[in-house]
Amino acid sequence: MSLGKHLSKRLADGHVIPVLGFGTSAPPKVTESDVEEATERAISAGYRHIDTAYIYQNEKAIGRALQKKMADGAVTRDDLFCTTKVWSTFLRPELVRTSLEMSLKKLQLSYVDLYLIHFPVALKPGEEMVPKDAQGRVVSEQVDLRATWEAMEACKKAGLARSIGVSNFNCRQLELILNKPGLQYKPVCNQVECHPYLNQSQLLSFCRSKDIVLVAYGALGSDSGKTWRKRDDPVIKAIADKRGRTPAQVALRFQLQRGLVVLAKSFNEQRMRENLQAFDFQLTSEDMQSLEGLNRNWRYFPETSFRDSPNYPYFDEY
Numbered sequence: 001m002s003l004g005k006h007l008s009k010r011l012a013d014g015h016v017i018p019v020l021g022f023g024t025s026a027p028p029k030v031t032e033s034d035v036e037e038a039t040e041r042a043i044s045a046g047y048r049h050i051d052t053a054y055i056y057q058n059e060k061a062i063g064r065a066l067q068k069k070m071a072d073g074a075v076t077r078d079d080l081f082c083t084t085k086v087w088s089t090f091l092r093p094e095l096v097r098t099s100l101e102m103s104l105k106k107l108q109l110s111y112v113d114l115y116l117i118h119f120p121v122a123l124k125p126g127e128e129m130v131p132k133d134a135q136g137r138v139v140s141e142q143v144d145l146r147a148t149w150e151a152m153e154a155c156k157k158a159g160l161a162r163s164i165g166v167s168n169f170n171c172r173q174l175e176l177i178l179n180k181p182g183l184q185y186k187p188v189c190n191q192v193e194c195h196p197y198l199n200q201s202q203l204l205s206f207c208r209s210k211d212i213v214l215v216a217y218g219a220l221g222s223d224s225g226k227t228w229r230k231r232d233d234p235v236i237k238a239i240a241d242k243r244g245r246t247p248a249q250v251a252l253r254f255q256l257q258r259g260l261v262v263l264a265k266s267f268n269e270q271r272m273r274e275n276l277q278a279f280d281f282q283l284t285s286e287d288m289q290s291l292e293g294l295n296r297n298w299r300y301f302p303e304t305s306f307r308d309s310p311n312y313p314y315f316d317e318y
Protein backbone atom coordinates (compact mmCIF):
# COMPACT_ATOMS: atom_id res chain seq x y z
CA MET A 1 0.00 0.00 0.00
CA SER A 2 1.30 3.42 -0.83
CA LEU A 3 0.43 6.33 1.41
CA GLY A 4 -0.30 8.63 -1.46
CA LYS A 5 -2.52 11.65 -1.47
CA HIS A 6 -5.69 9.63 -0.78
CA LEU A 7 -4.44 8.93 2.72
CA SER A 8 -3.58 12.53 3.29
CA LYS A 9 -5.05 15.47 5.11
CA ARG A 10 -5.36 19.02 3.84
CA LEU A 11 -3.39 21.60 5.79
CA ALA A 12 -4.59 25.16 6.38
CA ASP A 13 -2.23 26.47 3.69
CA GLY A 14 -3.70 24.12 1.04
CA HIS A 15 -0.89 21.56 0.95
CA VAL A 16 -1.57 17.95 1.92
CA ILE A 17 0.19 15.77 4.48
CA PRO A 18 0.10 11.95 4.49
CA VAL A 19 -1.62 10.99 7.74
CA LEU A 20 0.88 8.29 8.73
CA GLY A 21 4.50 9.35 8.90
CA PHE A 22 7.70 7.38 9.27
CA GLY A 23 9.60 8.44 12.43
CA THR A 24 13.38 8.37 12.13
CA SER A 25 14.78 9.34 15.53
CA ALA A 26 16.80 6.51 17.00
CA PRO A 27 19.30 6.02 19.83
CA PRO A 28 22.96 6.91 19.06
CA LYS A 29 23.88 3.21 18.81
CA VAL A 30 21.88 3.00 15.57
CA THR A 31 24.31 3.57 12.68
CA GLU A 32 23.87 5.90 9.72
CA SER A 33 23.59 2.93 7.40
CA ASP A 34 20.82 1.45 9.59
CA VAL A 35 18.87 4.70 9.19
CA GLU A 36 19.54 4.79 5.46
CA GLU A 37 18.41 1.19 4.94
CA ALA A 38 15.37 1.61 7.19
CA THR A 39 14.28 4.72 5.26
CA GLU A 40 14.65 2.91 1.95
CA ARG A 41 12.66 -0.03 3.28
CA ALA A 42 9.99 2.32 4.62
CA ILE A 43 9.57 3.95 1.21
CA SER A 44 9.44 0.53 -0.46
CA ALA A 45 6.80 -0.55 2.05
CA GLY A 46 4.66 2.49 1.18
CA TYR A 47 5.56 5.32 3.56
CA ARG A 48 5.67 8.70 1.87
CA HIS A 49 5.90 11.00 4.86
CA ILE A 50 9.36 11.00 6.45
CA ASP A 51 9.94 12.86 9.72
CA THR A 52 13.43 14.01 10.62
CA ALA A 53 15.11 16.90 12.45
CA TYR A 54 18.43 18.70 12.54
CA ILE A 55 19.09 17.29 16.02
CA TYR A 56 18.54 13.67 14.97
CA GLN A 57 21.82 13.91 13.03
CA ASN A 58 20.46 11.51 10.46
CA GLU A 59 19.58 13.90 7.62
CA LYS A 60 22.54 12.80 5.47
CA ALA A 61 21.51 9.15 5.71
CA ILE A 62 17.90 10.02 4.96
CA GLY A 63 19.00 12.19 2.03
CA ARG A 64 20.90 9.25 0.54
CA ALA A 65 17.87 6.98 0.96
CA LEU A 66 15.52 9.51 -0.67
CA GLN A 67 17.89 10.00 -3.59
CA LYS A 68 18.21 6.24 -4.08
CA LYS A 69 14.46 5.68 -4.10
CA MET A 70 13.95 8.57 -6.54
CA ALA A 71 16.80 7.37 -8.76
CA ASP A 72 15.43 3.82 -8.96
CA GLY A 73 12.05 5.22 -10.01
CA ALA A 74 10.13 4.01 -6.94
CA VAL A 75 8.99 7.55 -6.12
CA THR A 76 9.23 11.10 -7.40
CA ARG A 77 9.92 14.14 -5.27
CA ASP A 78 6.23 15.02 -5.55
CA ASP A 79 5.26 11.69 -3.98
CA LEU A 80 7.33 12.40 -0.88
CA PHE A 81 6.51 14.51 2.12
CA CYS A 82 9.62 15.38 4.06
CA THR A 83 9.65 17.19 7.41
CA THR A 84 12.61 18.64 9.25
CA LYS A 85 12.90 20.90 12.29
CA VAL A 86 14.98 23.85 13.41
CA TRP A 87 16.78 23.05 16.64
CA SER A 88 16.74 25.31 19.73
CA THR A 89 20.28 26.65 19.18
CA PHE A 90 19.06 28.21 15.90
CA LEU A 91 15.96 30.06 17.12
CA ARG A 92 17.48 33.54 16.73
CA PRO A 93 15.71 34.78 13.60
CA GLU A 94 18.95 35.25 11.66
CA LEU A 95 19.83 31.55 12.16
CA VAL A 96 16.56 29.92 11.09
CA ARG A 97 17.21 29.94 7.36
CA THR A 98 20.87 28.95 7.83
CA SER A 99 19.72 25.87 9.72
CA LEU A 100 17.21 24.98 7.02
CA GLU A 101 19.83 25.40 4.30
CA MET A 102 22.14 23.04 6.19
CA SER A 103 19.33 20.51 6.51
CA LEU A 104 18.43 20.79 2.82
CA LYS A 105 22.04 20.23 1.82
CA LYS A 106 22.22 17.06 3.92
CA LEU A 107 18.84 15.88 2.66
CA GLN A 108 19.89 16.69 -0.94
CA LEU A 109 16.57 18.49 -1.42
CA SER A 110 15.74 21.94 -2.74
CA TYR A 111 12.76 22.28 -0.33
CA VAL A 112 11.15 20.45 2.55
CA ASP A 113 7.42 19.89 2.68
CA LEU A 114 7.24 20.92 6.31
CA TYR A 115 9.62 22.90 8.50
CA LEU A 116 8.94 23.02 12.24
CA ILE A 117 10.23 24.93 15.24
CA HIS A 118 11.31 21.83 17.18
CA PHE A 119 10.92 23.19 20.69
CA PRO A 120 9.72 26.54 22.06
CA VAL A 121 12.85 27.15 24.15
CA ALA A 122 15.92 28.86 22.67
CA LEU A 123 19.39 27.68 23.66
CA LYS A 124 22.69 29.52 23.28
CA PRO A 125 23.88 29.18 19.66
CA GLY A 126 27.09 27.24 19.04
CA GLU A 127 28.51 23.84 18.30
CA GLU A 128 26.85 22.16 21.29
CA MET A 129 23.28 20.99 20.64
CA VAL A 130 22.54 21.31 24.35
CA PRO A 131 25.03 23.89 25.69
CA LYS A 132 25.79 23.66 29.41
CA ASP A 133 27.54 26.01 31.84
CA ALA A 134 30.34 25.06 34.27
CA GLN A 135 27.74 23.78 36.73
CA GLY A 136 26.24 21.53 34.06
CA ARG A 137 23.10 23.64 33.68
CA VAL A 138 21.56 24.06 30.23
CA VAL A 139 22.23 27.54 28.83
CA SER A 140 18.99 28.89 27.41
CA GLU A 141 18.42 32.38 26.08
CA GLN A 142 15.48 34.69 25.55
CA VAL A 143 14.38 34.78 21.93
CA ASP A 144 11.00 36.17 20.93
CA LEU A 145 9.26 33.22 19.26
CA ARG A 146 7.32 35.70 17.11
CA ALA A 147 10.59 36.86 15.56
CA THR A 148 11.58 33.22 15.02
CA TRP A 149 8.22 32.68 13.37
CA GLU A 150 8.78 35.60 10.98
CA ALA A 151 12.02 33.88 9.91
CA MET A 152 10.03 30.67 9.35
CA GLU A 153 7.61 32.66 7.17
CA ALA A 154 10.56 33.97 5.16
CA CYS A 155 11.70 30.36 4.52
CA LYS A 156 8.24 29.54 3.16
CA LYS A 157 8.20 32.67 1.01
CA ALA A 158 11.64 31.76 -0.37
CA GLY A 159 10.28 28.34 -1.41
CA LEU A 160 12.60 26.42 0.91
CA ALA A 161 9.65 25.01 2.89
CA ARG A 162 6.20 24.36 1.47
CA SER A 163 4.53 24.50 4.88
CA ILE A 164 5.66 25.72 8.29
CA GLY A 165 4.59 24.68 11.75
CA VAL A 166 5.66 24.09 15.33
CA SER A 167 6.36 21.27 17.73
CA ASN A 168 5.97 20.93 21.50
CA PHE A 169 4.01 24.18 21.77
CA ASN A 170 1.27 24.66 24.35
CA CYS A 171 -1.90 26.72 23.69
CA ARG A 172 -0.35 29.91 25.08
CA GLN A 173 2.67 29.61 22.80
CA LEU A 174 0.42 28.91 19.81
CA GLU A 175 -1.68 31.94 20.66
CA LEU A 176 1.45 34.08 20.81
CA ILE A 177 2.08 33.23 17.15
CA LEU A 178 -1.57 33.35 16.07
CA ASN A 179 -2.04 36.80 17.60
CA LYS A 180 1.19 38.23 16.20
CA PRO A 181 0.51 41.52 14.42
CA GLY A 182 1.20 41.12 10.71
CA LEU A 183 1.03 37.31 10.79
CA GLN A 184 1.38 36.04 7.21
CA TYR A 185 1.11 32.29 7.67
CA LYS A 186 -0.19 30.51 10.72
CA PRO A 187 1.41 27.25 11.88
CA VAL A 188 -0.22 24.40 9.94
CA CYS A 189 0.53 21.87 12.66
CA ASN A 190 1.78 21.27 16.17
CA GLN A 191 3.77 18.06 16.55
CA VAL A 192 3.47 16.81 20.14
CA GLU A 193 3.74 13.67 22.21
CA CYS A 194 0.37 11.93 22.05
CA HIS A 195 -0.77 8.38 22.86
CA PRO A 196 -3.51 6.68 24.87
CA TYR A 197 -1.85 7.65 28.16
CA LEU A 198 -1.45 11.29 27.05
CA ASN A 199 -4.34 12.05 24.74
CA GLN A 200 -3.82 15.84 24.64
CA SER A 201 -7.60 16.40 24.52
CA GLN A 202 -7.42 20.08 25.56
CA LEU A 203 -4.62 20.94 23.13
CA LEU A 204 -6.39 18.95 20.42
CA SER A 205 -9.62 20.90 20.74
CA PHE A 206 -7.71 24.19 20.75
CA CYS A 207 -5.82 23.16 17.59
CA ARG A 208 -9.03 21.99 15.90
CA SER A 209 -10.63 25.36 16.58
CA LYS A 210 -7.71 27.08 14.82
CA ASP A 211 -7.40 24.61 11.90
CA ILE A 212 -4.00 23.46 13.17
CA VAL A 213 -3.32 19.75 12.66
CA LEU A 214 -2.03 17.86 15.68
CA VAL A 215 0.77 15.47 14.71
CA ALA A 216 1.31 12.72 17.29
CA TYR A 217 4.76 11.46 18.22
CA GLY A 218 5.52 8.73 20.74
CA ALA A 219 2.20 7.23 19.59
CA LEU A 220 3.58 3.73 20.19
CA GLY A 221 4.92 4.65 23.59
CA SER A 222 8.38 5.39 22.19
CA ASP A 223 11.35 3.45 23.57
CA SER A 224 10.51 4.22 27.17
CA GLY A 225 10.48 1.40 29.71
CA LYS A 226 7.14 2.35 31.24
CA THR A 227 5.10 2.11 28.08
CA TRP A 228 1.65 0.67 27.69
CA ARG A 229 3.03 -1.21 24.69
CA LYS A 230 5.50 -3.19 26.76
CA ARG A 231 3.09 -3.51 29.67
CA ASP A 232 0.32 -4.71 27.37
CA ASP A 233 -2.37 -2.40 28.64
CA PRO A 234 -5.41 -4.69 29.18
CA VAL A 235 -7.89 -2.31 27.51
CA ILE A 236 -5.75 -1.85 24.39
CA LYS A 237 -4.97 -5.55 24.30
CA ALA A 238 -8.64 -6.54 24.62
CA ILE A 239 -9.60 -4.21 21.75
CA ALA A 240 -6.70 -5.52 19.65
CA ASP A 241 -7.73 -9.14 20.32
CA LYS A 242 -11.37 -8.39 19.53
CA ARG A 243 -10.46 -6.80 16.21
CA GLY A 244 -7.75 -9.34 15.33
CA ARG A 245 -5.11 -6.57 15.40
CA THR A 246 -2.02 -5.72 17.41
CA PRO A 247 -1.89 -3.15 20.25
CA ALA A 248 0.38 -0.96 18.08
CA GLN A 249 -2.17 -0.95 15.24
CA VAL A 250 -4.92 -0.02 17.70
CA ALA A 251 -2.82 2.86 19.06
CA LEU A 252 -2.17 4.21 15.56
CA ARG A 253 -5.77 3.72 14.43
CA PHE A 254 -6.97 5.57 17.55
CA GLN A 255 -5.07 8.69 16.48
CA LEU A 256 -6.16 8.40 12.83
CA GLN A 257 -9.82 8.18 13.83
CA ARG A 258 -9.41 11.24 16.08
CA GLY A 259 -8.28 13.11 12.97
CA LEU A 260 -4.61 13.38 13.88
CA VAL A 261 -1.57 12.79 11.73
CA VAL A 262 0.48 10.10 13.45
CA LEU A 263 4.17 9.18 13.34
CA ALA A 264 5.43 5.65 13.90
CA LYS A 265 9.06 4.66 14.14
CA SER A 266 10.12 1.13 13.37
CA PHE A 267 13.35 0.07 11.71
CA ASN A 268 12.09 -3.51 11.68
CA GLU A 269 10.53 -4.40 8.33
CA GLN A 270 7.75 -6.55 9.73
CA ARG A 271 6.66 -3.94 12.29
CA MET A 272 6.98 -1.19 9.68
CA ARG A 273 4.45 -3.07 7.54
CA GLU A 274 2.29 -3.95 10.52
CA ASN A 275 1.99 -0.23 11.32
CA LEU A 276 0.84 0.54 7.78
CA GLN A 277 -2.08 -1.82 8.33
CA ALA A 278 -3.59 0.69 10.74
CA PHE A 279 -5.55 1.75 7.64
CA ASP A 280 -7.22 -1.62 7.14
CA PHE A 281 -9.74 -1.63 9.98
CA GLN A 282 -12.11 0.52 12.03
CA LEU A 283 -12.49 1.06 15.74
CA THR A 284 -16.08 1.36 16.98
CA SER A 285 -17.25 4.38 18.97
CA GLU A 286 -17.18 2.16 22.09
CA ASP A 287 -13.55 1.24 21.35
CA MET A 288 -12.73 4.92 20.88
CA GLN A 289 -14.43 5.83 24.16
CA SER A 290 -12.51 3.14 26.05
CA LEU A 291 -9.24 4.36 24.56
CA GLU A 292 -10.04 8.00 25.41
CA GLY A 293 -10.65 6.80 28.97
CA LEU A 294 -7.05 5.61 29.34
CA ASN A 295 -5.57 9.10 29.57
CA ARG A 296 -3.37 9.63 32.62
CA ASN A 297 -1.22 12.54 31.42
CA TRP A 298 1.92 10.39 31.33
CA ARG A 299 4.84 11.84 29.45
CA TYR A 300 7.66 9.76 28.09
CA PHE A 301 9.51 12.89 26.97
CA PRO A 302 10.00 15.04 30.06
CA GLU A 303 12.73 17.00 28.21
CA THR A 304 14.77 16.93 31.40
CA SER A 305 17.64 18.75 29.72
CA PHE A 306 15.46 21.86 29.60
CA ARG A 307 14.42 21.85 33.22
CA ASP A 308 16.67 24.81 34.09
CA SER A 309 15.29 26.97 31.34
CA PRO A 310 13.10 29.95 32.32
CA ASN A 311 10.31 28.59 30.09
CA TYR A 312 10.15 25.25 31.91
CA PRO A 313 7.82 23.75 33.04
CA TYR A 314 5.37 24.75 30.38
CA PHE A 315 3.84 21.54 29.03
CA ASP A 316 0.90 21.31 31.38
CA GLU A 317 0.08 24.97 31.26
CA TYR A 318 -2.75 26.15 29.11
Ligand code: NAP
Pocket residue numbers: 022023024025026051052118167168191192216217218219220221222223229246248249263264265266267268271272274275301
Ligand atom coordinates in the same frame (compact mmCIF):
# COMPACT_ATOMS: atom_id res chain seq x y z
P1 NAP B 1 7.22 5.54 18.69
O1 NAP B 1 6.98 5.61 17.24
O2 NAP B 1 6.13 5.84 19.65
O3 NAP B 1 7.78 4.11 19.12
C1 NAP B 1 8.92 3.56 18.57
C2 NAP B 1 9.21 2.27 19.32
O4 NAP B 1 8.16 1.34 19.12
C3 NAP B 1 10.48 1.63 18.82
O5 NAP B 1 11.11 1.04 19.95
C4 NAP B 1 9.98 0.55 17.85
O6 NAP B 1 10.90 -0.52 17.82
C5 NAP B 1 8.67 0.14 18.52
N1 NAP B 1 7.64 -0.31 17.56
C6 NAP B 1 7.34 0.21 16.35
N2 NAP B 1 6.32 -0.44 15.78
C7 NAP B 1 5.96 -1.42 16.65
C8 NAP B 1 4.97 -2.44 16.61
N3 NAP B 1 4.15 -2.57 15.58
N4 NAP B 1 4.90 -3.29 17.67
C9 NAP B 1 5.73 -3.16 18.73
N5 NAP B 1 6.68 -2.21 18.82
C10 NAP B 1 6.80 -1.34 17.78
O7 NAP B 1 8.46 6.46 19.15
P2 NAP B 1 9.32 7.67 18.70
O8 NAP B 1 10.36 7.24 17.73
O9 NAP B 1 9.77 8.29 19.96
O10 NAP B 1 8.34 8.67 17.96
C11 NAP B 1 8.04 8.59 16.58
C12 NAP B 1 8.73 9.69 15.79
O11 NAP B 1 8.24 10.96 16.21
C13 NAP B 1 10.24 9.80 16.00
O12 NAP B 1 10.95 8.79 15.33
C14 NAP B 1 10.47 11.21 15.50
O13 NAP B 1 10.49 11.22 14.07
C15 NAP B 1 9.26 11.93 16.05
N6 NAP B 1 9.51 12.57 17.37
C16 NAP B 1 9.40 13.92 17.46
C17 NAP B 1 9.65 14.56 18.67
C18 NAP B 1 9.55 16.06 18.76
O14 NAP B 1 10.00 16.64 19.78
N7 NAP B 1 8.97 16.72 17.79
C19 NAP B 1 10.00 13.81 19.81
C20 NAP B 1 10.06 12.44 19.67
C21 NAP B 1 9.80 11.82 18.48
P3 NAP B 1 11.45 -1.15 16.43
O15 NAP B 1 12.13 -0.06 15.68
O16 NAP B 1 12.39 -2.21 16.92
O17 NAP B 1 10.25 -1.72 15.74
